[in-house]
Every structure is written in C-alpha cells, then in structure tokens.
Amino acid sequence: MRRHFVYVFLLLASCVSIAPQDPVAIKHATDVRVEAEMLIDRAIDPPEKHAQAIVFLRLRAKQAHEYAKAKNDNALSTKQWAIMIDERRNLLGGFLALWESKKQGFSPAFLSGVKKNILGGFDEIIKLEKAKL
Amino acid sequence: MTLDEKACRDLKALADAVERTEWERSSEVHMGVSIDIEGLIDSMKAQLREIARRELGGYVSRLLGDVKVFIAEAIGDVRVWAGQMVGGQLSQAEFSFLVGGLTYRMALHAITQAGTALVTLQRIRNAVIDLLISSVLKILVP
Numbered sequence: 352m353r354r355h356f357v358y359v360f361l362l363l364a365s366c367v368s369i370a371p372q373d374p375v376a377i378k379h380a381t382d383v384r385v386e387a388e389m390l391i392d393r394a395i396d397p398p399e400k401h402a403q404a405i406v407f408l409r410l411r412a413k414q415a416h417e418y419a420k421a422k423n424d425n426a427l428s429t430k431q432w433a434i435m436i437d438e439r440r441n442l443l444g445g446f447l448a449l450w451e452s453k454k455q456g457f458s459p460a461f462l463s464g465v466k467k468n469i470l471g472g473f474d475e476i477i478k479l480e481k482a483k484l
Numbered sequence: 485m486t487l488d489e490k491a492c493r494d495l496k497a498l499a500d501a502v503e504r505t506e507w508e509r510s511s512e513v514h515m516g517v518s519i520d521i522e523g524l525i526d527s528m529k530a531q532l533r534e535i536a537r538r539e540l541g542g543y544v545s546r547l548l549g550d551v552k553v554f555i556a557e558a559i560g561d562v563r564v565w566a567g568q569m570v571g572g573q574l575s576q577a578e579f580s581f582l583v584g585g586l587t588y589r590m591a592l593h594a595i596t597q598a599g600t601a602l603v604t605l606q607r608i609r610n611a612v613i614d615l616l617i618s619s620v621l622k623i624l625v626p
Contacts, residue, residue: 368602368606369599369602369603369606427595427598427599427602428599430595431592431595431596434588434591434592435592440584440588441581441582441584441585441587441588442585442588442589442592445581445584445585446585449581457578458573458574458578460568460573460574461573461574461578461581461582464561464564464565464568464574464578464582464585465581465582465585467561468582468585468586468588468589469585471589471592472588472589472592475589475592475593475595475596476592476596478596479595479596479599479600482596482599482600482603483599483603484603484606484607484610
C-alpha cells in the first residue's frame with residue numbers, strides 16, 4: 352500500500368512540468384511594463400500624436416508573446432501574454448485599440464484605472480516568471 | 485487441450501503467483517542486487533514527511549492570504565471607479581471598460597496562482613527524486 356502510494360506520487364509528480372525561470376522573459380516583461388506605463392501617461396493626447404510609440408509598444412508586446420510561445424512547457428505564461436495583448440480584452444491590446452478608435456485623449460481618472468489594470472497584469476506575468484525554478 | 489497440458493498450465497500459473505507474492509512480500513532483485521523496498525520506503529518516510537511539511541506547510545495559508553488581499557484590492561478599485569462615475573469623472577462606458585479590465589487582471593492572477601502551484605509540485609518532485617536516488621545509492625554503495 353505504502354509502496355503504491357510512493358509510485359502514484361512519483362507518477363503524478365512526473366506529469367508536472369513548467370519551464371525554468373528565464374531572465375530574458377523577465378526583462379521583456381519589465382521593459383514592456385515601463386514602456387506601457389509611459390505611453391498610458393501620454394494618452395491624455397489624441398493617439399495620432401503618439402502613433403509611432405503605439406506601433407512600437409504593440410510590436411514589443413507581440414515579440415514578448417512570441418518569445419513565451421516558442422518555449423517548451425510555457426503554456427501559462429503564453430496565455431498571460433495572449434490575454435495582455437488581445438485587442439478584444441480590456442488590458443494593453445484592448446486599451447490601445449480603444450484609444451485608436453476613439454481618436455482622442457482620455458481623462459486622468461480613466462487613465463489611472465487603466466494603468467492599475469495593465470500594470471497589475473504585468474506584475475502577474477513577472478510574478479509567475481520569478482516563481483519558476 | 486490435453487489433461488497434461490492443462491495441468492502444466494495450472495502449475496505454471498501457480499509458480500507465477502508464488503513468485504509474484506514473494507516479490508511483493510519483501511524484496512526485489514535487479515541486475516543481481518537485492519533491494520529491500522519496504523526498508524527503503526521506511527527509511528524515506530521521515531524525509532518524505534519533512535519534504536511535504538517544508539513545501540506544502542505554508543502554501544495553502546499563503547495562497548489564501550494572497551487571494552484575500554487581491555480580492556480586497558479589486559473591490560476597493562470598483563468602489564473608487566463607481567464613485568468617479570457618479571461624480572462624472574468617468575463615463576459609463578469607461579467604467580465598464582475598467583471593470584472588464586479588472587476581470588482580465590483577475591484571470592492573470594489566477595494563472596499566476598496555477599503556475600505557482602505547478603512550481604511547488606515540481607519542487608516536491610525534484611526533492612523526492614533526489615531523496616530516492618540518495619537512498620538507493622546508500623543501499624547499493626554503503
């Protein structure tokens with residue numbers, strides 16, 4: 352019985368796998384977080400004024416998502432990036448899409464809430480990466 | 485099938501059963517080395533308990549504490565945004581966008597918790613494998 356317990360335990364444990372901690376992934380997330388924060392602060396202006404910065408931030412976030420996707424056993428981090436950049440969801444991707452479609456700047460109160468959600472989301476991505484072995 | 489063939493088959497089945505029982509009862513022989521499985525498990529028991537205590541002991545309370553803090557913060561955010569909507573600083577559409585964003589932030593938080601649980605399991609697996617290897621080596625190379 353005890354032997355069976357150990358075998359079952361080892362079998363279950365062997366099914367578990369998550370990619371090791373990756374300093375490059377942490378750097379991607381922290382860099383994009385800082386760039387997102389700076390751009391959100393500028394979103395009191397109409398989007399045309401920051402068109403290049405919007406394209407650049409989108410590119411950087413997509414690169415980080417692709418980097419996460421290319422790694423083995425990295426489904427959870429990949430999913431987090433997918434949610435963050437998805438234009439139909441209300442985090443970074445959704446915010447940039449809303450800004451462009453609205454064609455004008457936002458109120459400081461709205462931007463403060465947006466910042467809390469998006470930066471909080473990045474914190475979760477970073478926290479997961481840092482928790483890995 | 486002749487009677488002899490049947491008797492022969494039954495005898496073989498009996499021999500297999502005896503052999504299996506012997507194997508399960510005490511020890512196993514591989515490559516000419518005898519390993520006392522029960523003894524091995526007994527010797528690992530205390531250390532397995534220590535691994536479980538170390539890795540899982542504070543895990544559940546940490547997890548619950550973390551979720552509690554997260555939910556309290558989320559409720560606080562919704563209160564602030566609702567107040568701003570009433571005060572005219574946020575439109576209804578903006579309020580809805582922020583609450584939607586909060587649900588996705590919660591999704592990211594849940595994924596982080598799931599990942600942390602996986603990491604804990606992985607740490608336990610590594611510790612058990614290390615323990616198993618060192619225990620077997622102690623028997624094979626005393």
